[in-house]
Each structure stands twice: as C-alpha cells, then as structure tokens.
Amino acid sequence: MSFTFKLSRRLTVRPSLGMYTLCSALILSTACAESDLLENTDEDAATWDQSFQVEVVPEHVFAEVDQPIQLVARLHLPARASMPIAVEWTASGGTVSADGLFSANSSGSYKVVGRRPGRKHGDTTTVVVGDTVPHTVALILSPDTALLRPLETRRFTAEGKLTDGSTAQIGAVWSADGGTIDAGGNYLAGATPGQYHVVAKNVSGTLADTARVEIAPPVPTLVALELTPTTVALAGGGAQPFAVKGRLSDGSVAEAEAVFSATGGTITSAGLFTAGIAPGHYRVIATSGAGAADTSTVTVTVPAASSGTVIYPGTDIQAVVDAHPPGTGFVLKTGIHRMQQVDPKDGNVFTGELGTILSGARELNTFVRSGSYWVAGGQTQQGRDTDPVHCELGYEGCQWPEDLFLDDRLLLRVTSQAQVGPGKWYFDYVDDRIYVGDDPSGHRIETSVSAYAFGGTASDVTLRQLVIEKYASPAQAGAVQGDATSGWRIEDCEVRQSHGIGIRIGDNWQVRGCRVHANGQLGLARGGAGSLIERCEIYGNKTVHFKTGFAGGALKFSKSKGLIFRNNKVHDNMGNGVWLDIDNIDYEVHDNVVYDNDSQGIFVEISYRGKVYNNKVYGNGFGRNSSWLYGAGILVAASPDVEIYGNEVMNNANGIAAIQQNRGSGAHGPHEISNLYVHDNVVTMSEGKSGLAQSIGDESYFSSRNNRWVRNTYTLGRNAKYFAWAGATMSETEWRRSGQDVEGTFRR
Known part of the structure; x- marks a missing residue:
C-alpha cells in the first residue's frame, strides 16, 4: 500500500508558529529544495532574517596568491538543520565568482560576504592571502591523528617546514575520505565508523602530509543499571557498600550515576547501606535520572543476646574476660562502655548490639568560669606524645594524644592558654586543668583518655557490630592495636574519632564491612601477612593535621605480604588515599x-x-x-x-x-x-x-x-x-x- 502527499507551495513557514520543523525534517532527508522551504511575503522578511541565518564556510582561511578558495553558503534553521543556499557574493578585494570561488593576485586580508538577494543580513568570512613561501621542504599536518564521533568536527592546520628548520603558514589544498573537509581544513566526520584519512597538499602539489582519522561509533546510551552486589546478608547494624554500573546500548558496561534508596536500613548518597535492627528481607534500589533502575536484596539477621556472656555498660570488660576461658563469646549491650581497654584471650568474640559504643573518652561535667575561659580541673591523664615537627603548621597540638569534643565536634588543641578561644582548648598538664573557649552549658564535653580499645597478643579474635570511638591513641598507634596479633576478624564495625590510627592490622586479619572515619592520623595501618580488607568505607581521616609525609590520610600499609584490598570506598581524606609504603609485596x-x-x-x-x-x-x-x-x-x-x-x-x-x-x-x-x-x-x-x-x-x-x-x-x-x-x-x-x-x- 502506498500513499501520496501533496503540500501546497503557498505554505508559508513562519518561525513564530513553529512550522519550520516540517521542512527541517525534509531537509535532513534531502527531500526539500530551497524553493520549497519558504515562499514568504515582505511582512515575513524581518522574521526570516532573525530566524534563518546564512553562514559562509570556512569562517577563516589562509591562501597563497592566486590560489582559488571555494566558499559555500548554508542556511541554518532553528531546528539545527542546514542546507546549501544561493547567495550574492561580494569581496573587499580580489575576485569572487557567482558560485563563491575566491582568489586574489596580491597578499592581504580580504572580507568576503554572502548575502541572500534582497536581504540586509549575511555572513562574512576572512581570507588571508600570503605570498608563496620559498624553500619549503616538507608539509606538516596537525593533528596527525584524530578520534571523532559521527558528525563531529575537527580543524586541521598545515605548515611548511623550511630549509632552516623553521615553519611558516602556507596555503593548502585539502581532501579527505569518511567525511567532508572545507578550504579552511575543517573536517566533518561522516556517519559511518571506520579508519579514514585527511590529506593536505601544497598549492603546487609537490608536498603532502596525511593525518589518520578514526570515526568511532555513536556515543552509546544508558539502557539499564546493574547494582552490585545483587544479594547480601548482614547482621543488624552491619554495613555494605553498593556500587552501580550502566549497561549501554552497544553492550558495554560503564560507570553510571544513580540515586540510592533502601528499606530495612539507611543508605548514603555514595551507596553505603547500614542495616537496621529488624531481621528480614529488604531492598536496595538504584535509579538513574533517565529512569533506569536495579534492585538488590539484603537479608538482615540479628544475633540473639544469649549467644554469649552479657556485659552491660559500666562493667569492667577486662575483668569479665579474665574470668572466662579462651574462646568465650561476649555480647556488649546497648549503651556507652567508657574508657575500656581490653586484651582478649585466644578465640574471644565480642558482639555489639545496635547502639553499642566503646568510648575512650570521659565526659566532663564540672567547669568553673575563669575570665574568658571555662576550666575543668582534676585531669591527670597524659598519654605518649610525639615530636611536633610531625604536625602541620598551626596544628602543633597534634603532638599530644588527648582530644576534646563539643557535642561530638572535634575542637582545635592549642599550645598555650593565651591561644584559647571559641573552637579551641588547652591542656595544662602541670596543673591538671583543661581550658575551653566555649561555654559548656547545655553541651556535652568529652575528652579522650584511654589509649586503645582492643590490643594484646591473642589470636583469632572477632569484633562484630561495635562502634569504637574517641580513644587517645598516640601517633602511629591504633584504637584497635593489632601489631602483635594474628587471625582477627573485624566485621561491621565503625571506628571513628580516635587521635592516632583507627585500626592497626596484624597477620591474617580480615576487616569487612567497616566504616573507618574521622580519625586523627590514619584510618587503617600496617597490614601484616595474608590480610584482607573488603567492603569498607574509609573517609574523612587525618583530622588533627599530622603531616601527610609522616603518615597521614586514609590508610598506610607497610611491610605487608599478600595483602588484598578490594571492594572498598576511600574518599575525602586529607592526605593519601590507598597508600602502600615500605616493603609491601604480592599485594592486590x-x-x-x-x-x-x-x-x-x-x-x-x-x-x-x-x-x-x-x-x-x-x-x-x-x-x-x-x-x-x-x-x-x-x-x-x-x-x-x-x-x-x-x-x-x-x-x-x-x-x-x-x-x-x-x-x-x-x-x-x-x-x-x-x-x-x-x-x-x-x-x-x-x-x-x-x-x-x-x-x-x-x-x-x-x-x-x-x-x-x-x-x-x-x-x-x-x-x-x-x-x-x-x-x-x-x-x-x-x-x-x-x-x-x-x-x-x-x-x-
């Protein structure tokens, strides 16, 4: 079955009515002639001149004396279509034919104008004519390679290399395959992907150079999202980073931007999911701006409190550990377990509940106003310091391990009482006093006291679902201190706001699904032999401004063997991200x-x-x-x-x-x-x-x-x-x- 359509030639295409789109489509299919485009009356002339613009190409060209240059006029439409169009040509010098062929018999700069008959507006190109350059021994085409998409443009230039090694601009005669090229060296890629060439010759045809052009397939578009992992099991309060990639129209996979949402827990904009406390099957969803989406399944389990010996906040954890044999499991109940330092026995398991926090800090409740300061007395803690040369300028207080927090916000430690002001504090070790520049009324003030949460020499210890925070760990020491240990598992923990390092890793450790952030020097360190770190998020570390070269940033592994660091997110740290420094080998x-x-x-x-x-x-x-x-x-x-x-x-x-x-x-x-x-x-x-x-x-x-x-x-x-x-x-x-x-x- 066939259909025949006839459009009256009296159809007036008025841009104000949006009718130009009809002929724009026809132009793109080569079915519309200039005479079909518009039969406009005088009253439409102003609208025509404003909406349908003439463009002369090339816009700028260099030629030699008597070299013919073909100029072309095109009509550009608001719908981004264009077509060749007849114009009246004028030039400020030289000669230009009715079909736009320009030449000049003397050097100079010439303006050539193409204007539709009876119209005020046109377009101008500049032709710079120079004398033939003598002693040219080679032609140099630039760039010599180009990668383009279909209908993408690239300008090529030609220079002559002279006998003395210098270069000079010369006139060039252009040819190309796979697309078109104008007299100014402007190449328009065709629609067919492949390998093509642009050739420039000098005017006499004795010298030439060739550039290679690759026309790549069109830019692929997003057709689907792929969210990983597709399924995961977490304990209540556990964390899992999710990542999203895009499946493209050409079958390839690339990174993709997406918005995350979730049930059964919370998820950050970066894709870190934290499970809630209710067991069940839940979803993590990634959605693109174009509407593509993918879903992963999360199974949340919550261990029973009866799975180990129960320890309540306020109980001496070390005393309970000492009273039980190796291999005992312990459940640390919800609440803040303050200033606990634990040296486990072999095989101990420490499991937290949602809201279980081990804090190395003491809460300060008694302050006395003294001038512009607020003073807390009786502070006898004093940990190991380090050389202030390792602190950045203006942050010399990083040398001491104690920190001060106002409503969980780290304050700047200064080196003298006179420097105290809002946001700053000073520790007078001689008189056991802390000076604060902020009114503590109505706020929670804490200062770190204990050096570490877990340490010692035991093997095969498990820490699970614990928040470990605000320990006064000295420089190069960890809130979890594992140098002399092996076989520990740190799972679904959050380690934050300690002065030195969050976690120092021993041999054959596994650190999984942890958030390690806002620590003063490093999030993770050491590495050991045969250790694995995966599914962790490590961010915002080096808060007290140790110098990066001393060891500051997200993490620094040293003297490790066979370390595997995979599927982690490391971001927004001051200093280095993933850093392997000093004698690491066989790492991935x-x-x-x-x-x-x-x-x-x-x-x-x-x-x-x-x-x-x-x-x-x-x-x-x-x-x-x-x-x-x-x-x-x-x-x-x-x-x-x-x-x-x-x-x-x-x-x-x-x-x-x-x-x-x-x-x-x-x-x-x-x-x-x-x-x-x-x-x-x-x-x-x-x-x-x-x-x-x-x-x-x-x-x-x-x-x-x-x-x-x-x-x-x-x-x-x-x-x-x-x-x-x-x-x-x-x-x-x-x-x-x-x-x-x-x-x-x-x-x-």
Missing part, C-alpha cells in the same frame, strides 16, 4: 572506588611486586602538592614489578605516573622503577601528566628497565602536552614516538 588492590582525597589516590611507594587493577579513581591530588607528578590518581614511587591495568582514572591532578628518586634498598632488593606495566586503563585528564620521571640522572629508566605504557585509552583536554618521559613533556604524538601506547587511543 582492586575493584575499589577512590576519590576526592587530598593527595595521591593510590600510592605504591618503595615497595615491590603487586597489582593495582579495576579501580575507579577520580578527583584526587588537588589538596596538596601536585608538582612534578605528585597528586596522581595512581602513583608508583621507586617500586619494581608493579602492574596497573583495567583502572578508570578520571580528572585527578595527574594521571597514572611513576617517579624515581634515590630510595636505597629494602627487604626484597633495590627500590627502583623497573618492569612497570601500565596497560588497558582508561584515563581522563583535563590537566596534569601521565608518565615517568626521575631525579637521579639515570636515563636507563626510560630505555632498559622495561617500563612501559600499553593500549591505554586517553581523553585529553585543551593543553598541548599531557605526558612525561625522558625529562620532557610530550604531546600524544611524541609520547607514541617514544614507544609508549603505540596502540593506545587518544581523544580530545
């Missing part, structure tokens, strides 16, 4: 999300063989020094045999980088960059660099130590050079010529 850092940390996102420093893969790393390095190659999304410093692959590294201060300084040797050999294999990553950089640099005068790191970048994909900004190699900064072309990412993909 994978499937983590690491973002918005002040310094490096993932930092492997003076360590050895290991893998960093399938992580999403973005927004790191902007809060501290990002000179040289610091502040990278992923940075390797003086560490051999590191493999980095499958990561998505987006908009960090620097990309994926390595640096070599004189760092000596360690437990497994020299600390030097060798056999570095960076491959199959996706890197987005609007600033900064990726690559390798050294400061010890040894060029072998670029030639004979097997350091290489292979098959990475880059999306680059407007800067000319985004790569560092052999003491130079490089464009993508120079980077490939140096032997790096020869099969890589570069997009701008």
Whole structure:
C-alpha cells in the first residue's frame, strides 16, 4: 500500500508558529529544495532574517596568491538543520565568482560576504592571502591523528617546514575520505565508523602530509543499571557498600550515576547501606535520572543476646574476660562502655548490639568560669606524645594524644592558654586543668583518655557490630592495636574519632564491612601477612593535621605480604588515599572506588611486586602538592614489578605516573622503577601528566628497565602536552614516538 502527499507551495513557514520543523525534517532527508522551504511575503522578511541565518564556510582561511578558495553558503534553521543556499557574493578585494570561488593576485586580508538577494543580513568570512613561501621542504599536518564521533568536527592546520628548520603558514589544498573537509581544513566526520584519512597538499602539489582519522561509533546510551552486589546478608547494624554500573546500548558496561534508596536500613548518597535492627528481607534500589533502575536484596539477621556472656555498660570488660576461658563469646549491650581497654584471650568474640559504643573518652561535667575561659580541673591523664615537627603548621597540638569534643565536634588543641578561644582548648598538664573557649552549658564535653580499645597478643579474635570511638591513641598507634596479633576478624564495625590510627592490622586479619572515619592520623595501618580488607568505607581521616609525609590520610600499609584490598570506598581524606609504603609485596588492590582525597589516590611507594587493577579513581591530588607528578590518581614511587591495568582514572591532578628518586634498598632488593606495566586503563585528564620521571640522572629508566605504557585509552583536554618521559613533556604524538601506547587511543 502506498500513499501520496501533496503540500501546497503557498505554505508559508513562519518561525513564530513553529512550522519550520516540517521542512527541517525534509531537509535532513534531502527531500526539500530551497524553493520549497519558504515562499514568504515582505511582512515575513524581518522574521526570516532573525530566524534563518546564512553562514559562509570556512569562517577563516589562509591562501597563497592566486590560489582559488571555494566558499559555500548554508542556511541554518532553528531546528539545527542546514542546507546549501544561493547567495550574492561580494569581496573587499580580489575576485569572487557567482558560485563563491575566491582568489586574489596580491597578499592581504580580504572580507568576503554572502548575502541572500534582497536581504540586509549575511555572513562574512576572512581570507588571508600570503605570498608563496620559498624553500619549503616538507608539509606538516596537525593533528596527525584524530578520534571523532559521527558528525563531529575537527580543524586541521598545515605548515611548511623550511630549509632552516623553521615553519611558516602556507596555503593548502585539502581532501579527505569518511567525511567532508572545507578550504579552511575543517573536517566533518561522516556517519559511518571506520579508519579514514585527511590529506593536505601544497598549492603546487609537490608536498603532502596525511593525518589518520578514526570515526568511532555513536556515543552509546544508558539502557539499564546493574547494582552490585545483587544479594547480601548482614547482621543488624552491619554495613555494605553498593556500587552501580550502566549497561549501554552497544553492550558495554560503564560507570553510571544513580540515586540510592533502601528499606530495612539507611543508605548514603555514595551507596553505603547500614542495616537496621529488624531481621528480614529488604531492598536496595538504584535509579538513574533517565529512569533506569536495579534492585538488590539484603537479608538482615540479628544475633540473639544469649549467644554469649552479657556485659552491660559500666562493667569492667577486662575483668569479665579474665574470668572466662579462651574462646568465650561476649555480647556488649546497648549503651556507652567508657574508657575500656581490653586484651582478649585466644578465640574471644565480642558482639555489639545496635547502639553499642566503646568510648575512650570521659565526659566532663564540672567547669568553673575563669575570665574568658571555662576550666575543668582534676585531669591527670597524659598519654605518649610525639615530636611536633610531625604536625602541620598551626596544628602543633597534634603532638599530644588527648582530644576534646563539643557535642561530638572535634575542637582545635592549642599550645598555650593565651591561644584559647571559641573552637579551641588547652591542656595544662602541670596543673591538671583543661581550658575551653566555649561555654559548656547545655553541651556535652568529652575528652579522650584511654589509649586503645582492643590490643594484646591473642589470636583469632572477632569484633562484630561495635562502634569504637574517641580513644587517645598516640601517633602511629591504633584504637584497635593489632601489631602483635594474628587471625582477627573485624566485621561491621565503625571506628571513628580516635587521635592516632583507627585500626592497626596484624597477620591474617580480615576487616569487612567497616566504616573507618574521622580519625586523627590514619584510618587503617600496617597490614601484616595474608590480610584482607573488603567492603569498607574509609573517609574523612587525618583530622588533627599530622603531616601527610609522616603518615597521614586514609590508610598506610607497610611491610605487608599478600595483602588484598578490594571492594572498598576511600574518599575525602586529607592526605593519601590507598597508600602502600615500605616493603609491601604480592599485594592486590582492586575493584575499589577512590576519590576526592587530598593527595595521591593510590600510592605504591618503595615497595615491590603487586597489582593495582579495576579501580575507579577520580578527583584526587588537588589538596596538596601536585608538582612534578605528585597528586596522581595512581602513583608508583621507586617500586619494581608493579602492574596497573583495567583502572578508570578520571580528572585527578595527574594521571597514572611513576617517579624515581634515590630510595636505597629494602627487604626484597633495590627500590627502583623497573618492569612497570601500565596497560588497558582508561584515563581522563583535563590537566596534569601521565608518565615517568626521575631525579637521579639515570636515563636507563626510560630505555632498559622495561617500563612501559600499553593500549591505554586517553581523553585529553585543551593543553598541548599531557605526558612525561625522558625529562620532557610530550604531546600524544611524541609520547607514541617514544614507544609508549603505540596502540593506545587518544581523544580530545
């Protein structure tokens, strides 16, 4: 069955009525001629001139004397369609034919105007005509590669290389396949993906250069969300990070933005679900702005109170542990268990209820007003201090382990009574007094006293569903202190607001589903042998402003072997994100999300063989020094045999980088960059660099130590050079010529 439609040529297309869309569609299907577009009356002329604009292309072009330049006029419609259109041509000099072919027999700058007959408005292009450049030995086309989407444009330029090595602008004759190119070198990609070429020749046709153009498939669109994990079982109060990816129209999977909601608990905007206390089956839902959604199932279980010996707040936990044999389980009841320090026995299990808190702080209830201060006496606690050289300028109070909290808000500790004011406090150890600059009336004031919550030398201890907070742990010590232990399990705990480190990990530890945040120095440290950290959220650490180089940030693992750090979120820490520093070997850092940390996102420093893969790393390095190659999304410093692959590294201060300084040797050999294999990553950089640099005068790191970048994909900004190699900064072309990412993909 066929249909025939006839439209009257008396149809007037008035932009004010929105009728232009009819012919716009016809133009896109090549079914509308200029005469069909509009038969307008004089009263429509003003509307026409305002809504249907003539554009002359190219907008700017350089030509040589007597070189013919073809100009084209197009009519642009509000619906973003366009079509060739006949115009009247005029020029300020030279000659222009009725069909827009311009040339000039003398050098100069000329204006060429295309205007519809009887219309005031037109468009102007500038043609700069120069004399033929003598002694040209080569033609240089830039860029030499381009990756475009269908109907995307890219401007190419041509220069002549002279016998003295300098360059000069010359006239060029352009040709291309896979799309169209105008006289100004403006290439419009066609609709068919593939490999194509742009060719520029000099006017005499004796010199030429070719650029490679790849037209990629159209940008895929989101068709579905995929939420992981799909199912999970949690104890009441337990935590689980959820992640979402998008299934795209081309079948690939990419990161996706989503809004989270949940039943049976709470969920943060970053996807951290915290289970409630009621057992049952619940849902976590991720929804995109386009309406795509996915759901995961959460099963919440709550252990019975009778599963262990019950300990109520106010009871001496250590005394109860001492009275029972190894392997005993304990249930710590809801409430605040203050200033408890526990050295467990082998196999002990400590389980909390919703609202169980172990606090290392004492509540201060008695203050005396003294001038502009409020004073609490009788404070005899005094923990181990550290050298103030390790504190940032203005935060010298970080040297002492006691902190003060006003309604859970950390106050700034100052070094003299005279410095006390709102938000600040001072501890006079000589007279056992605390001076506060805020009126404590109606507020809860706490000061940390106890050095740790759990420590000792026991093996196979389990801590489950506990909140551990506000311990006066000294620098480099933990509220959970596991250096001399093995086989501990820390599950679904929250460790926060202690002065030094949240958790120091021993051998064969498992830390799962924990929130570790707002600690003064680090969230996690050490690492041990054979340990696993997964499904944790580590954020907002280094609150008392230790220097990052001393050890400050989210976490710092040292001298670990076989460490696995996976499926965690590490974000918004002052200092480094994931930091492996000093003699770590056989580690795997994978499937983590690491973002918005002040310094490096993932930092492997003076360590050895290991893998960093399938992580999403973005927004790191902007809060501290990002000179040289610091502040990278992923940075390797003086560490051999590191493999980095499958990561998505987006908009960090620097990309994926390595640096070599004189760092000596360690437990497994020299600390030097060798056999570095960076491959199959996706890197987005609007600033900064990726690559390798050294400061010890040894060029072998670029030639004979097997350091290489292979098959990475880059999306680059407007800067000319985004790569560092052999003491130079490089464009993508120079980077490939140096032997790096020869099969890589570069997009701008």
